[in-house]
Amino acid sequence: MSIHQRPTGHRREVASKSNDSFDNHSRSSKVAYGCRSASIQACLTSWTWTAFTLTCAAVLLSWLYWAPALTRIPILFSSPEPRESGPGFVVSDLPGRGKGMIAVRDIRRGELLIREPPLILVPRQITTSPSQLILDLVQQLSPDQAASFYNLSHVNLPQGLSSEEFTRQLPLAIFQTNSVAAGPNVGLFPTMARLNHGCSHAFNSVYSWREREEVLVVHALKDIKRGEELLTAYFRTQQSREERRYYLKQNYGFHCMCACCALPDKESKISDDRLTTMSDLYKRLSTWGEGVIDGSEAIRIVKRIWALGEEEGYTSERGRLAADASLVAATLSDAEAVVEWAKLGLQWASYELGSDSDLAEEMRIVISGAKGGSVSIA
Numbered sequence: 001m002s003i004h005q006r007p008t009g010h011r012r013e014v015a016s017k018s019n020d021s022f023d024n025h026s027r028s029s030k031v032a033y034g035c036r037s038a039s040i041q042a043c044l045t046s047w048t049w050t051a052f053t054l055t056c057a058a059v060l061l062s063w064l065y066w067a068p069a070l071t072r073i074p075i076l077f078s079s080p081e082p083r084e085s086g087p088g089f090v091v092s093d094l095p096g097r098g099k100g101m102i103a104v105r106d107i108r109r110g111e112l113l114i115r116e117p118p119l120i121l122v123p124r125q126i127t128t129s130p131s132q133l134i135l136d137l138v139q140q141l142s143p144d145q146a147a148s149f150y151n152l153s154h155v156n157l158p159q160g161l162s163s164e165e166f167t168r169q170l171p172l173a174i175f176q177t178n179s180v181a182a183g184p185n186v187g188l189f190p191t192m193a194r195l196n197h198g199c200s201h202a203f204n205s206v207y208s209w210r211e212r213e214e215v216l217v218v219h220a221l222k223d224i225k226r227g228e229e230l231l232t233a234y235f236r237t238q239q240s241r242e243e244r245r246y247y248l249k250q251n252y253g254f255h256c257m258c259a260c261c262a263l264p265d266k267e268s269k270i271s272d273d274r275l276t277t278m279s280d281l282y283k284r285l286s287t288w289g290e291g292v293i294d295g296s297e298a299i300r301i302v303k304r305i306w307a308l309g310e311e312e313g314y315t316s317e318r319g320r321l322a323a324d325a326s327l328v329a330a331t332l333s334d335a336e337a338v339v340e341w342a343k344l345g346l347q348w349a350s351y352e353l354g355s356d357s358d359l360a361e362e363m364r365i366v367i368s369g370a371k372g373g374s375v376s377i378a
């Protein structure tokens with residue numbers, strides 16, 4: 001029953017009860033008239049009692065009328081939503097950042113927030129004109145789909161275009177502003193497209209493409225409080241503030257003032273140093289496969305990245321990092337470390353990618369394989 005229907009029904013009830021009360025009041029008057037010859041005291045008692053009864057009835061009825069509406073006003077009567085029910089967010093207009101997603105209840109780290117198939121999916125590499133390709137694909141959408149596409153924001157469309165040129169260029173501008181990597185392709189997902197950006201410790205949601213299911217999923221990387229904005233990272237933000245802001249201005253047309261970019265200069269410099277060191281360490285770690293560094297150094301690097309991430313509040317990519325460490329530990333024939341890293345890999349992959357992700361499943365296999373006596377990782 002909608003909120004609109006309920007008060008109307010109660011309003012009718014109040015009216016009919018009032019009529020009943022009016023009838024009673026009339027009858028009481030007659031009784032009171034009939035009491036003229038009886039004692040004034042008795043008449044007064046009768047009137048007081050009637051008035052009291054009517055007042056109580058009015059209070060009760062008005063409470064019945066208003067209570068359902070009042071309990072919907074969270075400030076007056078907060079009734080917390082059960083966890084993991086409903087989408088967990090609403091899309092709202094946010095000053096200076098267009099639309100964005102706001103949590104409508106507390107969200108737990110690891111919760112699935114969005115699961116969405118692409119509206120448009122194109123290969124990363126194309127040989128035809130990009131604007132013509134996107135225009136053609138948009139023209140194939142249903143009217144509802146086209147409306148949701150054209151409702152999205154866009155940047156970097158030159159000023160002063162003729163209306164014909166504007167119509168031709170607009171779909172590509174929308175696509176470029178909102179699309180994300182989807183395996184070998186680039187996809188546009190209209191719901192997740194409302195996620196605004198945050199750098200480093202400021203983002204709290206992570207999207208990942210599932211090739212087999214052909215859907216994009218978004219998980220909460222951190223606990224998110226009701227009322228907070230859901231933010232994702234549009235690119236790998238292990239860079240200095242200056243580099244990050246330059247990239248965002250060029251590609252998304254805004255000056256980033258996320259919680260990380262808004263740090264005072266001194267703290268921002270410390271954060272920049274941590275992030276660029278993490279980035280350098282990741283590069284060094286990647287040389288393990290080429291034999292440039294040995295397994296022991298690789299493990300030391302993983303631990304250093306982990307610790308820097310802890311200081312920075314940057315916990316993304318830990319599932320993959322721990323899985324890599326588990327692999328390195330296997331080549332060192334350190335069965336205990338294989339399992340420990342795989343457990344961490346499972347835990348963090350579950351938060352960021354989902355407990356049903358391929359990486360989480362790989363980690364389960366490693367753990368159960370190692371328990372069965374085998375420590376090798378394919």
Ligand SMILES: C[S@@+](CC[C@H](N)C(=O)[O-])C[C@H]1O[C@@H](n2cnc3c(N)ncnc32)[C@H](O)[C@@H]1O
Nearest residue numbers: 097098099153177178193194195196197252254
């Ligand atoms: C993928 S859309 C995100 C949703 C968009 N705000 C909307 O209204 O549909 C990307 C655009 O959102 C805005 N945006 C994203 N993150 C922002 C941020 N942290 N601060 C200000 N604007 C932001 C920029 O205009 C950017 O080009």
